[in-house]
Amino acid sequence: MNNLITEIEEAEALYLDLKTRQLKVDLTRGKPDESQLDLSSGLEGILQGQTIVDGVDIRNYGEPRGLDSCRELGAEILGCDKDYVLAGGNSSLNLMSQYISSLFFHGSGDGPWSSKERISFLCPVPGYDRHFRLSEEFGINMIPVELTGEGPDLESVRELVKQDQSIRGIWCVPKHSNPTGEIYSKEITEGLLKISKEAKQNFKIFWDNAYAIHDFKDSIPLEDIFSLAKDIDALDSIVAFASTSKMTYAGSGIGFLALSKFNLDLFLKHYLALIIGPDKVNQAKHVKFFKKNGGVISHMKKHAEILKPKFELVDSWLSKQDYGSWTKPTGGYFVSFTSEEGLAKEIINLASGLGLKLTPAGATFPYGVDPKDNIIRLAPTACNIKELDTAMEIFVCCVALATLRNH
Ligand SMILES: Cc1ncc(COP(=O)(O)O)c(C=O)c1O
Known part of the structure; x- marks a missing residue:
C-alpha cells in the first residue's frame, strides 16, 4: 500500500512537472508528415506539357x-x-x-x-x-x-x-x-x-x-x-x-x-x-x-525509412513502462494501446491536460462506444521525432497515473 502511495505521488509529481512545460503535441490523425509529402514533390511539372x-x-x-x-x-x-x-x-x-x-x-x-x-x-x-x-x-x-x-x-x-x-x-x-x-x-x-x-x-x-x-x-x-x-x-x-x-x-x-x-x-x-x-x-x-522513381514499391521504401523510426520510438517508450498492452505493427499508420478496463477516457483526459491531443476514446468503435473503455489509438506519423518523443513521455506518464490511481 505504501509503495502504491509513493508510486502515485511520483506519477503526480511528474504530471505536474510536465504541466509546467506547457507542451502542445498531437497524435490524433494518421497523416503523412511534411518530409513524406516532400518525397512526392517530383509530381509537380512531371508532365512537361504532355497532354496525350x-x-x-x-x-x-x-x-x-x-x-x-x-x-x-x-x-x-x-x-x-x-x-x-x-x-x-x-x-x-x-x-x-x-x-x-x-x-x-x-x-x-x-x-x-x-x-x-x-x-x-x-x-x-x-x-x-x-x-x-x-x-x-x-x-x-x-x-x-x-x-x-x-x-x-x-x-x-x-x-x-x-x-x-x-x-x-x-x-x-x-x-x-x-x-x-x-x-x-x-x-x-x-x-x-x-x-x-x-x-x-x-x-x-x-x-x-x-x-x-x-x-x-x-x-x-x-x-x-x-x-x-x-x-x-x-x-x-x-x-x-x-x-x-x-x-x-x-x-x-x-x-x-x-x-x-x-x-x-x-x-x-x-x-x-x-x-x-x-x-x-x-x-x-x-x-x-x-x-x-523505380515503381511504387521502391517509393514506399522511402516512406518506410521515415516511418519505421517513429514506430520504434513508440514501442521503446511503451516497453519501458509496466502498464497495458499494445500492437507492434509491421506497417501502416497506427499503434493500438489497450489499457486496463475503464481507463481510456481518463488517460486521454489526463493527456489533454498536458497538451497532448489523442483520438477521442471510443472513436475506433461503432457509435463512438468502446464498451470496455480501454482502447487508445496512437497515430505517430504526423509529428516529427522530437514531438513524438514528447508525446510519448506525456502518454506513458498519463497511463501510469491513471492505472496507479485505479489500483
Ligand atoms: C483504413 C483507411 N481507409 C481509407 C482511408 C482514407 O483514404 P483516402 O484518403 O483514400 O480517402 C484511411 C485514412 O486514414 C484509412 O485509414
Whole structure:
C-alpha cells in the first residue's frame, strides 16, 4: 500500500512537472508528415506539357473508369487484375461513399437498399472511425465483431450473418489494419468469402486495402482476394478500395475501386450520373512519377525509412513502462494501446491536460462506444521525432497515473 502511495505521488509529481512545460503535441490523425509529402514533390511539372496519355487527351472529359495505365497502377497496389479496377478521384473514402450510395439506389441484384427496412454492417473492432461515421451517415446499423489478430472472428461473423439477414456487409482493412495493424490470414479471408457465398442475403466484403504496400521492412504479400473469390465463384461478394493518399499527397492522390463486372455495371448506373470523367491529369502525373522513381514499391521504401523510426520510438517508450498492452505493427499508420478496463477516457483526459491531443476514446468503435473503455489509438506519423518523443513521455506518464490511481 505504501509503495502504491509513493508510486502515485511520483506519477503526480511528474504530471505536474510536465504541466509546467506547457507542451502542445498531437497524435490524433494518421497523416503523412511534411518530409513524406516532400518525397512526392517530383509530381509537380512531371508532365512537361504532355497532354496525350494512353491515346486520350487527359485534359478533357471522358474515361470514367480512369486512364488505363492508372488502372494498372491500382491493380499493382491492390494485387489484383486490372480488369477489376476503376481509378477515381483523390479519395478512396469518397469511392466507398459513392459505392454505398449506388447500393441504396440500385442494390446489388436484390433491389435498392433504400427500400429495405434495415441495413446492417459488421464492424470488426477496433476499426477505422471513418468507416463507422460513413455507415452512420447512411443510417446503416453497425454490429461490432472482435478482431483476432489476423482478421475478424469468423465464428461470430458466420453466426451473425446467419441469424440476421439485415447484415449486408463487413468492413475490412486487411493489411496493417487501422488501428490494430493486423494482417488478415488466408484462412480468414477464405472463411469470409465462404460465408458470403453461403449467406441467404446479399453479403459483401468491403475490402479497404488502404495500407496494401505500406510495409516498414520487407514487402509482405497479401492474398489476392479476387483470385480466392474466383476459385469459389464469389467474385460479386468483394468490393475493394485503395488509394495513393499515403504514397504521394494525402489530399491530392488517386482513389481506386476494384469490383466484378456485375458489380461494376450496377455501380456505373449511379457513378455516371455523378461524374463525366475523373482528374486524368493527376492520374497521368502519378503514373509517370512512379515509373520515373523505380515503381511504387521502391517509393514506399522511402516512406518506410521515415516511418519505421517513429514506430520504434513508440514501442521503446511503451516497453519501458509496466502498464497495458499494445500492437507492434509491421506497417501502416497506427499503434493500438489497450489499457486496463475503464481507463481510456481518463488517460486521454489526463493527456489533454498536458497538451497532448489523442483520438477521442471510443472513436475506433461503432457509435463512438468502446464498451470496455480501454482502447487508445496512437497515430505517430504526423509529428516529427522530437514531438513524438514528447508525446510519448506525456502518454506513458498519463497511463501510469491513471492505472496507479485505479489500483
Ligand atoms: C483504413 C483507411 N481507409 C481509407 C482511408 C482514407 O483514404 P483516402 O484518403 O483514400 O480517402 C484511411 C485514412 O486514414 C484509412 O485509414
